[in-house]
Amino acid sequence: MSPLLTVDDLRVSFPTRAGLVEAVRGVSFSLGRERLGIVGESGSGKSQTGRAIMGLTPPQARITAKTLSFDGIDLLEASPRERRELRGNRVAMILQDPKYSLNPVMTIGRQIVETLRTHRKISASEAKARAIAMLEAVQIRDAARVFDLHPHEVSGGMGQRAMIAMMLIAEPELLIADEPTSALDVTVQLEVLAILDRLVAERGMGLIFISHDLRLVSSFCDRVIVMYAGRIVEEIAAADLRNARHPYTQGLLSCMPEIGGDRHPLPVLDRKPEWAR
Amino acid sequence: MSTAVSAHDVTVIYEDFKALDGVSIAVDRGKSYGLVGESGSGKSTLLRAIAGLAPVASGRLEVNGRTLAPRRRDKAFYRDVQMVFQDPYGSLHPRQTIDRLLQEPLAIHGLSDAEARIARALDEVGLGTGFRFRYSHQLSGGQRQRVAIARALIVEPSILLLDEPTSALDASVQAEVLNLLEQIQRDRGLTFLMVSHDLGVVTHMCDQLAVMRSGKVVERLSAADLVAGRIDAEYTRNLMVASKGFVRTSA
Numbered sequence: 001m002s003p004l005l006t007v008d009d010l011r012v013s014f015p016t017r018a019g020l021v022e023a024v025r026g027v028s029f030s031l032g033r034e035r036l037g038i039v040g041e042s043g044s045g046k047s048q049t050g051r052a053i054m055g056l057t058p059p060q061a062r063i064t065a066k067t068l069s070f071d072g073i074d075l076l077e078a079s080p081r082e083r084r085e086l087r088g089n090r091v092a093m094i095l096q097d098p099k100y101s102l103n104p105v106m107t108i109g110r111q112i113v114e115t116l117r118t119h120r121k122i123s124a125s126e127a128k129a130r131a132i133a134m135l136e137a138v139q140i141r142d143a144a145r146v147f148d149l150h151p152h153e154v155s156g157g158m159g160q161r162a163m164i165a166m167m168l169i170a171e172p173e174l175l176i177a178d179e180p181t182s183a184l185d186v187t188v189q190l191e192v193l194a195i196l197d198r199l200v201a202e203r204g205m206g207l208i209f210i211s212h213d214l215r216l217v218s219s220f221c222d223r224v225i226v227m228y229a230g231r232i233v234e235e236i237a238a239a240d241l242r243n244a245r246h247p248y249t250q251g252l253l254s255c256m257p258e259i260g261g262d263r264h265p266l267p268v269l270d271r272k273p274e275w276a277r
Numbered sequence: 278m279s280t281a282v283s284a285h286d287v288t289v290i291y292e293d294f295k296a297l298d299g300v301s302i303a304v305d306r307g308k309s310y311g312l313v314g315e316s317g318s319g320k321s322t323l324l325r326a327i328a329g330l331a332p333v334a335s336g337r338l339e340v341n342g343r344t345l346a347p348r349r350r351d352k353a354f355y356r357d358v359q360m361v362f363q364d365p366y367g368s369l370h371p372r373q374t375i376d377r378l379l380q381e382p383l384a385i386h387g388l389s390d391a392e393a394r395i396a397r398a399l400d401e402v403g404l405g406t407g408f409r410f411r412y413s414h415q416l417s418g419g420q421r422q423r424v425a426i427a428r429a430l431i432v433e434p435s436i437l438l439l440d441e442p443t444s445a446l447d448a449s450v451q452a453e454v455l456n457l458l459e460q461i462q463r464d465r466g467l468t469f470l471m472v473s474h475d476l477g478v479v480t481h482m483c484d485q486l487a488v489m490r491s492g493k494v495v496e497r498l499s500a501a502d503l504v505a506g507r508i509d510a511e512y513t514r515n516l517m518v519a520s521k522g523f524v525r526t527s528a
Contacts (some may be wrong), residue, residue: 016305041447041448041449041450042447055394142367156316185315185316185474186315186474186475186476186516186519187315187515187516187519188315189519190519190523194522194523197523197525212447212448213448214448214522215522216522219522219523219524220523245341248476251449252448252449255448255449255451255452256448256451256452256477257475257477257478257480257481257482258453258454258477258481259476259477259503259504259517259520260363260480260504261481263297264453264454265452265459265460266452266455266456266481267450267452268449268453268456269449269452
């Protein structure tokens with residue numbers, strides 16, 4: 001079976017006054033219907049990798065790749081129209097903070113219905129019924145009431161659930177989640193992850209989970225890619241993370257303070273220039 | 278052991294919203310005290326109440342044995358108590374050099390010998406004088422937080438109020454900043470009152486902590502008790518479970 005997504009030698013660079021800055025430098029992986037984590041620090045290129053797949057790279061940036069294809073469609077050759085057909089329909093993306101990524105002047109329900117009716121020919125009443133059913137699927141109590149609320153009237157956790165509902169309503173085959181729970185409280189974080197996990201499993205989607213939190217990602221995904229300075233430094237099964245070989249991965253794991261881990265001072269990363277090479 | 282900071286039955290009301298509802302804590306001198314809870318639990322409000330940035334409706338705040346007036350504090354208080362904020366991108370003036378930023382507290386408190394103090398403060402937070410004439414936008418998040426710590430230290434306080442000092446930073450940079458905070462606490466015998474939503478960070482840094490929820494203290498316990506699981510409140514237990522990461526229920 002051919003993979004859902006193939007990325008081979010992806011490069012994203014931005015022209016600046018100081019010359020070309022390469023944010024992503026030769027990233028390759030393929031994804032089936034599985035959960036893949038991409039982990040790295042700020043500036044490692046993890047988000048730009050996700051955005052390039054989604055087709056959301058700023059227009060001044062240059063993207064090159066030997067292959068960048070989704071289900072046999074060459075994403076680099078696809079017209080803007082074809083990309084729009086895919087976006088929100090077969091490929092969807094959840095962003096970090098619902099406060100900034102939901103439209104503040106539109107009710108939650110209208111935003112979900114808009115996504116659905118952009119991609120499916122259905123009546124307004126049927127779209128509304130499906131949106132409410134979707135809100136219930138992300139465990140929002142009293143979904144009919146939330147349907148008519150504006151984003152500022154709900155909590156962060158509920159806003160993020162609404163965004164998940166909006167992204168999943170068109171039943172995408174590939175979901176890219178860029179730090180989907182970083183803006184949420186720990187307790188709410190787990191509820192949102194559990195919802196995401198159940199829906200991904202039930203619908204057999206491919207998932208790319210982008211995060212700076214290596215531990216969270218490894219508890220959630222099947223496979224983890226670790227990025228540093230625009231490159232993949234290590235790819236490892238989440239279950240084997242404890243046996244990570246690259247010093248950067250090991251450093252990321254050990255620098256987090258643990259409950260009951262009495263280590264003073266904490267080990268810090270000793271960055272080696274050859275990691276970026 | 279003497280108490281550096283204490284709150285007795287403090288209530289903070291914003292219009293008709295009770296942000297703090299009868300909170301009491303006591304922080305021992307030279308120790309670190311953690312405040313944990315989810316957003317809206319009032320943990321930052323308590324810090325702000327101590328700093329004089331929140332409207333205290335009732336209750337009593339004490340710093341170094343002196344009861345604080347509800348609103349106005351004297352200059353000695355502002356020298357003795359300094360705060361470090363969460364967002365290093367928002368808490369430094371974007372159009373001032375690091376040098377100018379560090380001059381400000383010295384000018385306010387009329388401290389002489391600015392040259393030497395600035396050099397020492399930068400050195401202490403591991404930046405060195407090379408950073409002195411840069412702007413904050415030329416620095417990384419971790420470096421900015423170091424500047425914010427330097428700005429707090431430059432007036433030689435005895436108490437630091439730390440509001441999520443590392444939650445905007447990458448994990449590896451967080452470790453560096455936490456190590457720095459521990460180092461300066463040891464060197465100067467400072468008292469820390471630290472807000473964080475990360476139980477790992479709080480148990481690493483603090484000896485005692487209070488768990489807060491909707492403006493009230495749910496539980497007060499030592500870090501050792503928390504680690505050993507000697508927990509009374511259900512809510513604290515939930516926080517512990519949540520901080521251990523995602524667990525798939527139907528494996």
